Amino acid sequence: MATFLYRLGRTSYRRRGIVALTWLVLFVLAGVGASTLSGDTNDSFEIPGTESQEAFDLLEERFPEMPDSDNTAARVVFAAPEGETLTDPENQAVVDDVVAALSQAPQVAAVADPFEAGTVAEGNDIAYADVDYGVEWGDLSEESKEALKDIAQDGRDAGLTVELSGEAVEEWEAESMSSELIGIAVAAVVLVITFGSLTAAGLPLLNAIIGVGIAISAITAATGFIDMGADTSILATMLGLAVAIDYALFIVSRYRHELAMGREGSEAAGRALGTAGSAVVFAGLTVMIALSGLFVVGIPMLTEMGLAAAFAVGIAVLIALSLLPAMLGFAKHRVLGGRIPGLRARDPESDDTGGKPSAGRRWATFVTRRPKAVAAVAVVAMIGIAAPVMDMRLGLPGEESMSEDTTQRQAYDLVSEGFGEGYNAQLTAIVDASGSDNPQGAFDQAVESLSGLGNVVAVSEPFPNEAGDTAILSIIPENGPSSAETEDLVSDARDLSDQLASDTGATLSVTGNTAVVIDFNQKIADAMAPYLAIVVGLSFILLMLVFRSILVPLKAGLGFLVTMGATFGLLVAVFQWGWFGIAENTGPIISMLPIFLIGVVFGLAMDYEVFLVTRMREEYVHGAAPTQSVVTGFQHGSRVVTAAAIIMMSVFGAFMLGGEDFIMQVGMALAAAVAFDAFVVRMTIVPAILTLLGRRAWWLPRWLDRLLPNVDVEGEKLAKYLNEDGRKDREPAAVGS
Template structure:
């Protein structure tokens, strides 16, 4: 593979105008298709094969007016005013009437007819049922709903919204995280390279790759349902991986130039060595993200595939566009910025790293690790173990109004409902009863049976059509409380006894039940996905390094860093440690967060494993001394891996500032995971283990040479067999 990449690098540098032109045309094409396709992202988290999804199917067939998404509308008065005052009643009634004329609205609940008036008379609860599912409710419909509420607002009534969809649900992700992430990356690159052009090239290539990836996702949304968070995830990974991949190749190219290698030759060698590691690293991330499909949840599959597409584009850009731009740049990548206080410092640091790495800080760290390998191993394992301890208390859920900041209308609606009616009104369950073969008292019997379950506040009829009856079940606890999940399970477990001899059958669903089913499905899939990821790691790393022990140590380190990151996430987002500082509303762990973090951290940890260990193996091939190889390998890789990890951390950390209940915990966990994996595991624990095991770390059975292909990740063939 090294020789093919070497040839590709030389070709891209030689035909740089053609390569640049192709990427510009591709960018223009994806932007054009994105604009003209009309693709829209959504938050439709459906889970086929669950009882709650079966309920949606039955409702669409039997009670289509109840089959769509819904919005809770809360009318509230303050001071001495009551929602039962004549003028307030008239304003609310006028608003309810106006709601009925909004497009896609199937039904509107009148709070006065439904008697959903709070005991203190200051809150009235209405509801709007749509003809479409959450992902298909138009933004114009929600805008019209907000406009219709002006009648009540002009009468001094506070109007707040919650439910599956509501005005303001489509939270626009600000551009500031990308800007802050890019600024942090540029600053790190500037410090690392000490040259303006060298610092700017990875940013330029990453931006081009991200632009193609994100616009491609928007175009794809015209054909399939794409969750809103998929774009942000692809953006984070596209930026961080794109910059990192370019950083690794550019760093090798600069070292080659400072060793007086011709430009075109230097580009080819950089691609044949660092580029080989980039290919393996990117493929590992892509395979891990595609592995999300084994969970069997459509929105998670789409998130994984779109993120994998962004990483694939980042890899292709690094392997083709970057060499072309390096051809244009020539020797300007070694044109260092002046340092008045320390003249020549940038150039001295760069040349030392390229020509005499044994005098660098990286080599000093390598000597420290090999000398104190046992204490560092013990300390690192203890650190990861302590950080991982909160995982034992992890509780899964999906965001509700209570997960949002008080600046959100859904949070204000959630608080008003909880205070005035009880937390269960924020997440009602529904029972769909088939009465086609039922006795006359079947519905009443089932309702009484459900009412008798622990934690049921009330059961009320909601709708009826022919042989189908809909009951609304109000739990005594909130939508993300463990008691509500237990209630759903209890009703389903006691189904036969509740149905009795009535001849009727029922299903339990609703948005809250759907969230519970999703969390259950994800929790059940987690062990399978972890097994798949571990199996992939063994295969890919065995192919990369042609040894057994290196993949085993890598997997153990990966599991340690992932569980430590998840533990810290639990401490912050569930226990509330530092929650005020980060603007976090403590609650539950996002149910699909562990699986996504497993996939991404697995891929990124393999990145750093390949970049560090490939340099150690390269040194071991030349010296045959395991401990010296560790020291020299870290000396050659520590600076660039440190920069790459800090860039990755900076990009992820920038998204923590976004008030999004999905994006914030995801970005936080990934940022912590990258730091732990790069600095604690890859630059400390793995080298320490390799120093302890010695030359045996590279052991492989004799049949490896016959059956396991040699992909030459280190690019040794470029040296030993010529180019």
């Protein structure tokens, strides 16, 4: 591996024009493909194999005249001024005008008049009208969204309180783009400080922009051939940008180190790729395994996002191994120049700090002198932070968790005030009596059984289809959509199906948005164990190949569990318990966050593990004592790992500026996980444990050593090839030979 990458680095450096032109052509072709081949995105949210999804499918089959369940919906909530009612002639005229305007609005398929549909509260002071659009959310035009807002404002101007909720009100603000720009800006500052050179700092950024541009353009072009959601590329953009900067950072850092040792340009590029490039390959493979493993969950949306992000990471690796050496060939020794006033260009891997040991060396020396105490304090602190995880509740925060100044939250509160919180959590029961001799009797028994359950406010009369063999029932719970009581109600209602089938031959299934969320949460929970087994198992094998050790991969995996525990403990304290006043509204942790974090953070954690520990193993293989190899390897890798972690934290932490609690959860979780893993686990606990293990850290049974292929990440074969006294005065064999 190392020798191959050495040859690839030298070839790319020397043939930089051809390599750069090739990637430029790919960049242009990907852009052209995105603009000419892309198709419509598919924004339907399906959870195959769940009762709620099967019920939706049955609903579409038996009630073809009803609106598609994938259609976008909105709810318009009216409230009369204090002391008045909506049935007052003037106020009712306003409601009628709003409903009439909505029925004529763009893309609206149907509007339920509250006075005809019976959606007026008992006190006649609050009512709501449900609006059905004939298109999915991704196809909803800006004209339709603006029309909805304008009509609601007309109602407000006429004297009523009018608030909006539902999918049609959702918007993707430019916050995500601004967040990425903030992350890039911080990354640029960190790179400048790390290298002290504009040229050296600019190469990783340029590398990342080209890589992400190609990846996202290719994903966009693929929508013309494959059904994809509009949000598929979000994770790919975020991760592709972050890892591309990191991978380039490590290689450029090693290249500058080789130049500082007096190597000529192509030789420095070859050695940088043969050493740091090997770590990039295996770090990238680990991230790709973790992301691709999301298919285990069985939710198409997550599978698409995982595969797209894995593709973006793969492009980042390929560009780092080919285009980056070519760019170094154009820059040559200028990566050591172009200095920023007030900052001196320095080799991030050197120990040159004016005669004093670097901060990395001082920290590594401190840790290796007191490994037991350092490891104990760090582990106890992380366990303490993780303690709140025992109280973690998972869910999908809805409109009830939005900021109180949003129209969605105000609409939710008005419905709760006028009808009860359960009206925001309506369930739909479908009675399939196609196998029953008495369908009407089955419908009546279903109503009676459901009405007898606890936590039920009301059950509607059966609404049969034209064939009379299937009926729809609406169930109003007593509690809100994210409450444990409503979750129990869904389970209890579904349990009635067996008795109904035994008595009447009919079956009962429960669906609706609330039931979909509950099924989604359960699907995520059920997939957690197999996902961990696949990702950790494959990554363990990969890390055994890298480190030729059993204990080092085992330690890496256990360290990751410590990181996850501390991250979720912090999330529970902040977003469930309301500590520190960061969350405006407390509530459950996003249900998809655990498995999403495992996929993303596990890959990033193994990045830091590979970059730090391969340097330690490299020193050990080349003859250093175990403790000295830890100190020296840490000294060489700590500065760039620190810079990489700060860049990641900046990119992810910028999402906390989104304002909504669920966006803040994602941003804080990713930023905190990177901080915990990089600075506590990889840069504190890992060197302490390796010091305690000594030579045993690198132990591998002989039979397993013979069985595993030697990928030579530490460059032992490369060192022999170069004779360690200087490169042989002959050209290396052709790449790939």
